Amino acid sequence: MAIPLVLFLLYLVPRGMLSHVINDRHHCKGRLAKSLGWALLWATLYTAPLVGVVWYVHFLSAREMPG
Numbered sequence: 001m002a003i004p005l006v007l008f009l010l011y012l013v014p015r016g017m018l019s020h021v022i023n024d025r026h027h028c029k030g031r032l033a034k035s036l037g038w039a040l041l042w043a044t045l046y047t048a049p050l051v052g053v054v055w056y057v058h059f060l061s062a063r064e065m066p067g
Helices: 002-022 032-064
Strands: none
Touching: 002 032
8 A cells, every 4th residue: 555655646746846847936037046945845845745654654664573
């Protein structure tokens, strides 16, 4: 069950990032600092769910292993 969920998130992350690039409404053209700030924010928001799923799967697998 974990692998299909991770694969689905790996599909959604780049798709969402590309849609934000195409539909940008933040008027960042020519403003490097503002552009980098928005890039950092969106990259964090889109990768956080993937990090959470990977951590949760690791937590479950470590809990089941003796030792």
